[in-house]
Amino acid sequence: xxxxSISVLNALDNARTxxxxxxxxxxxxxxxFTDAYDLFCISTVSKLLGRLYYYDPALGKPxxxxxxxxxxxxxxALVGTLSGQLFFGYLxxxxxxxxxxxxxxxxxxxxxxxxxxxxxxxxKAVLGTLCFFRFWLGFGIGGDYPLSATIMSExxxxxxxxxxxxxxxxxxxxxxxxxxxVSMIISRVFLGMYGGPAxxxxxxxxxxxxxxxxxxxxxxxxxxxxxxxxxxxxxxxxTGRYTALIEGNAKQAAADMGxxxxxxxxxxxxxxxxxxxxxxYQIFSSEFFARHGKHLIGTATTWFLLDIAFYSQxxxxxxxxxxxxxxxxxxxxxxxxxxxxTSRAMFVIALFGTFPGYWFTVAFIExxxxxxxxxxxxxxxxxxxxxIGVKYDYLKDKDHRWTFAALxxxxxxxxxxGPNSTTFVLPAELFPTRxxxxxxxxxAASGKAGAMIGAFGIQxxxxxxxxxxxxxxxxxxAITNLMGFGFTFLLTETKGRSLEEISGExxxxxxxxxxxxxxxxxxxxxxxxx
Numbered sequence: 065x066x067x068x069s070i071s072v073l074n075a076l077d078n079a080r081t082x083x084x085x086x087x088x089x090x091x092x093x094x095x096x097f098t099d100a101y102d103l104f105c106i107s108t109v110s111k112l113l114g115r116l117y118y119y120d121p122a123l124g125k126p127x128x129x130x131x132x133x134x135x136x137x138x139x140x141a142l143v144g145t146l147s148g149q150l151f152f153g154y155l156x157x158x159x160x161x162x163x164x165x166x167x168x169x170x171x172x173x174x175x176x177x178x179x180x181x182x183x184x185x186x187x188k189a190v191l192g193t194l195c196f197f198r199f200w201l202g203f204g205i206g207g208d209y210p211l212s213a214t215i216m217s218e219x220x221x222x223x224x225x226x227x228x229x230x231x232x233x234x235x236x237x238x239x240x241x242x243x244x245x246v247s248m249i250i251s252r253v254f255l256g257m258y259g260g261p262a263x264x265x266x267x268x269x270x271x272x273x274x275x276x277x278x279x280x281x282x283x284x285x286x287x288x289x290x291x292x293x294x295x296x297x298x299x300x301x302x303t304g305r306y307t308a309l310i311e312g313n314a315k316q317a318a319a320d321m322g323x324x325x326x327x328x329x330x331x332x333x334x335x336x337x338x339x340x341x342x343x344x345y346q347i348f349s350s351e352f353f354a355r356h357g358k359h360l361i362g363t364a365t366t367w368f369l370l371d372i373a374f375y376s377q378x379x380x381x382x383x384x385x386x387x388x389x390x391x392x393x394x395x396x397x398x399x400x401x402x403x404x405x406t407s408r409a410m411f412v413i414a415l416f417g418t419f420p421g422y423w424f425t426v427a428f429i430e431x432x433x434x435x436x437x438x439x440x441x442x443x444x445x446x447x448x449x450x451x452i453g454v455k456y457d458y459l460k461d462k463d464h465r466w467t468f469a470a471l472x473x474x475x476x477x478x479x480x481x482g483p484n485s486t487t488f489v490l491p492a493e494l495f496p497t498r499x500x501x502x503x504x505x506x507x508a509a510s511g512k513a514g515a516m517i518g519a520f521g522i523q524x525x526x527x528x529x530x531x532x533x534x535x536x537x538x539x540x541x542a543i544t545n546l547m548g549f550g551f552t553f554l555l556t557e558t559k560g561r562s563l564e565e566i567s568g569e570x571x572x573x574x575x576x577x578x579x580x581x582x583x584x585x586x587x588x589x590x591x592x593x594x
Contacts, residue, residue, distance in 0.1 A: 070339060071330040072304050072317045077222045077562045079325050088219050089228055091300065092212040093235030094293040098172055099205045100239025101246075102286040103141055106198070108247040108407050109279040110137055113194075115271045115399040116279075117187035126394050126402075127271070133191065135520055140195045141202035142519065146512035148206020153505020156207075157310070157498065161215050162302045168211065169297055171204030173290040180284030206512075210504040213492035217500070218303035219324075222562050226429040226489055233488045234422035237480065241419055244411030247282050251404040254278055271399040278400065305563070308336050309343075309497040343569045347499040355568050359494045360503055362554030364510035366438070367487040369548035371514035373445060373541045374479050376522040377472075384472050385409045387465045417473035421480025434486045434493075435557040439549060441482010446545035448475040453538030457531060483548060487511065493558040496567040 079085075110129055119127030129137065148168070155164045175197045182194040212232055220228040254274050301320040308317035314336040318329040345351040385391040390409035394402050429437060448471050452459065459468040487507070495503040522537050556566075564570045 070335050071332055072308055072314065072321055073562070073564065075321060075325060075327060075329050076219070076304055079221045081221065081224055082325070084324055085220065085228060087296070088216060088300070089231045091293050091296045092216050093232045094289045095169065095208040095212050096233060096235040097239040097242070098286060098290045099208055100236040101243045101289070102172070102176055102201055102205060104240050104410070105243040105247055105282050105286065106138055106141065108403050108410065109282055110134055111406060112275050112279045112399055112403055113137065113191065116276055117190065119271060126399075136195055137191060137198070139516060139520060141198045141205070142512055142516055144199040144202025145206040146509045148203035149209050149505045149509045149512065151203070152207030153210035153501045153508070156211050156214060156501030160302050161211055161218070161306055161501065162300060164207065165211050165215070166294070166298055168204045168207035169290050169294050172201060172208070173287040173294070175201035175204060176287035176290070177284050180280035209508040210501045213488060213504050214501045215303055217492040217563065218305040218497070222560060224430060225493065226434060226559055227426050229489045229492055230422070230426045230429050230485050233485055234426055237414065237419040237422040240414040241411060244407045244414055246285055247407035248404055248411055250278055250281055251400045251407060255400050255404065275399045278403065305497045309340055312337060312340055339569070343496055343498065347502055352499070356495055356503070358554050359556070360506065362551055363487065363491040363494065363503070363507040365551040366483060366548050366555070367507050367511035368514040369544050369551065370442070370479070370483040370487055371511040372518040372522070372544050373449065374484055375515040375518035376537070376541055377475060384468055387460065387462055388469055413473070413476070417476035418480060421477040421482070422485060424481040425485040429489070430559055433557045433559045434490055435552065435555060437481065438483045438486040438552050441478045441486070442545045442549040442552065444478035445475055445482065446542045446549065448478070449538050449545065450542035453535045453542060456535045456538065490555060490558065493563060493566055494555070496569050497563070
């Protein structure tokens with residue numbers, strides 16, 4: 065007998081979509097909104113930091129963070145995110161999704177505020193303090209990945225589960241837009257308040273003293289969405305699957321989910337106990353690797369390969385932004401004006417290239433399926449990156465700017481209407497309840513390892529702006545995406561099935577029930593014959 069004979073699981077799988085599901089998407093999604101805002105606003109902030117702390121009049125050009133320092137300022141949060149994914153992913157299975165969820169939110173909010181308050185008696189000290197808090201900010205962000213995905217998958221019904229998980233992740237697109245929008249608004253406000261020469265194109269790379277306030281304000285605003293959702297996160301009950309299948313408390317699970325879904329659910333403690341006894345294996349066991357090893361390799365490798373390409377895409381930004389007229393030479397701009405133009409460019413690219421892909425996934429994931437969306441996304445990314453690589457000289461010419469913009473935007477679109485979304489969804493569905501958060505964390509951490517290779521390895525290779533190197537790098541990324549296409553075949557389609565059916569937990573439970581029924585039949589026969 066399958067797990068859908070257990071009332072609490074059956075109720076969750078077949079629940080009608082209601083307001084509580086929407087609330088859960090918003091509460092979990094605001095974590096990703098915060099994540100994206102905090103991780104992406106640093107690209108505009110880093111320009112101000114260079115202007116403020118590394119200006120040398122003798123060089124006759126705007127101040128700029130040294131390449132190594134810039135890598136640390138931007139990359140320290142990625143290191144923190146990878147560490148936090150592994151740490152909180154494990155704790156989510158060990159102590160519960162809800163208990164750990166609140167800790168990540170507090171960490172994110174407090175470190176966002178502290179990042180803006182970075183202090184020191186020298187530029188080195190200020191940046192050192194900033195990097196310290198950015199690491200711990202990333203640590204909290206890392207915890208949000210496995211916990212948000214797991215909570216949403218365990219709350220959702222089986223017909224709309226993929227769309228709900230994808231909607232949580234799509235809030236990342238909203239966060240990227242707001243990172244550009246907030247940076248643009250605040251820099252524009254200060255330009256208006258302290259205008260004059262800052263608007264003058266002939267004003268050669270001046271740095272307004274107020275710029276020191278701007279970067280701090282931008283970073284601290286990242287705490288607001290986390291703080292606004294903290295109360296609602298704490299009101300959410302533990303997921304019914306964790307309470308029943310890990311804690312073994314069928315009565316509490318039935319009460320919590322009955323209140324959430326506004327229905328009456330039978331506790332069925334004996335059935336739950338039998339289900340759990342059939343699925344007690346741990347992640348580092350031969351049984352886990354026999355059942356799920358192929359899937360874990362698939363989710364980890366595809367996320368790793370996707371993030372190498374995804375976090376390398378901005379290596380052509382220095383050309384696409386000026387060609388589209390979104391930014392101008394920094395030598396002609398004041399610090400705040402440069403920040404305004406860079407933020408505006410990021411906002412435009414996110415709005416028209418990045419954002420739509422996320423919501424296309426939400427709209428079509430239950431129709432097309434995770435597997436095919438991921439395959440098509442990897443293939444299309446590979447094709448567009450290959451074209452950009454081969455025709456890079458041609459595309460850099462202003463006469464071909466719309467072709468360049470279309471290829472650049474479509475690469476982002478198919479990343480998000482493709483593997484950037486599905487690599488988040490699939491690990492939340494493929495693995496058993498007992499290790500779901502940990503497996504998602506391992507997959508996500510593999511992704512962040514790929515992000516670091518993309519952000520530092522690939523971009524360090526092309527830092528001199530050599531056209532041949534950029535062309536070669538884009539072709540390498542196209543091949544990387546084709547590898548992701550190939551590793552996708554290690555995965556399986558999950559749409560329309562219960563989590564227990566997908567993970568194989570049903571099979572063990574069915575065998576245990578069959579064995580129990582056979583023992584009871586034998587006992588009855590013995591009793592009658594005796």
